[in-house]
Amino acid sequence: MNALPGALAAVLAGIWACLAVLVLLFCWLIAAKAVRERREERLSRRRQALSSSVDALLAGGSAGPLRRASGDGEALEDLLIEALSVVSGPIREALVAQAESLGLVEERLEELRRGDRHRRAEAMERLGLLRSVSAVPALVLALNDEEPELRRVAARALGRIPGVQALPELVAAALFGRGPLASVAAHALLDRGQAAVAPLLEAAGRPGSARSKALALLGRLRALEALPAAIDALREDKDPEARQEAARCLGLLAHPDAAAPLRAALSDGLREVRVQAAWALGRVGDPSAAPELEKALRDGYWWVRVRAAESLARLGEPGVAALQALAGDPEPAMRALAAEILSMRQARP
């Protein structure tokens, strides 16, 4: 009987203890919320002040250097990165110089040197967005990181930094790298535009595993300097992929000098090369290619016939006449193809 009040007292004590813990927890939550709100309010005010300073830089005024107070790093970096994504030229250089003098670049480089995998990836992304040339050596090193994901992030970051630094490394990654690294490096080179042409021409000028990739990029860059290399590759390279990319490159360059080698390539032993040659002749637009394209309408491979028909439609009168003549062709597939291409041509504005 005496045990019951004792147990009740223990239960009550437990309830009181729980209530006390709950009250303490509640108070802690309220206090933490108030502290967080004050911090956010302070950051917001500070961000507004910093935003005005960045605007002064964007306006090209002589507002003097940005001043960095404790805790400003993140907001400053965000504001500078946003502005850097919009502008180029001397104003961008001034913004990059500010990011460097405020220590933002050095802090990210330190993170890249010492951080864990996640922080290193984040540091490289931010270094690319800060567009500081001083980050190039560290990013080039990271192109050889043992983590494939980090190599890819390094290539993307390098692609965002203007200038000719790291071009040889990006070219090597684009031509000899594997998977996503090669793809990201290729995009980075395309972003560099004309600056990427010279190192790519070197690879496009000689047979080898990198030639087809170099020709593909030069075509996308519309680099007319690649015309002789592409013609040579189309005529002489033993590698079918190189001939295929050479034909595509010539189509993208759309230069009249490419017409003769492309006409000859319609007889290439590899059907994929003939497809690209048929397509490219339409882009070059030389009407003298009409007879060969007409012959290609009888190619054993369907896609050669389709591309030849499309290109004939682009050549004007001689090509259109050849397609119209197919209306009486004994093969239903040929009649249908010609009718389709001609109707598409008529529907074009």
Place this chain on the structure above:
Amino acid sequence: MASAEETKPSVILAVDDDSAIRRVLKLRLELRGHRVLLAESGPQALALLEGEGAARPDLVICDVMMSGMDGTELCRRLRAMGLDVPFLFLTLRGDSDDRVRGFEAGADDYMVKPFDPLVLEAKVSALLRRR
């Protein structure tokens, strides 16, 4: 010495779905004395130009790649509305197809993003001078 075009304020409509671009365009062009109207999409730009008391811009700056109505479509619609003002569009580097489509739609000039604000201002002045 400031030219006559620079001293005469013009109304410029800037259309871009990127807030950072809108901010820089407004900042730089207002510094040159222009009044800048901002829209973040094609439909919003059209809404600014329709109805009584609607704005009558002297020049339009527009991003080509926007979700919904893209820049070339907006240009076509503005031309169809009879808005015969210079149209400058913003495009990404390497997008030559976009540039061709832009000119076909009736645009007068283009700038590649990211752009040098000084070059943008010079283009805007040149286009306004030609009016």
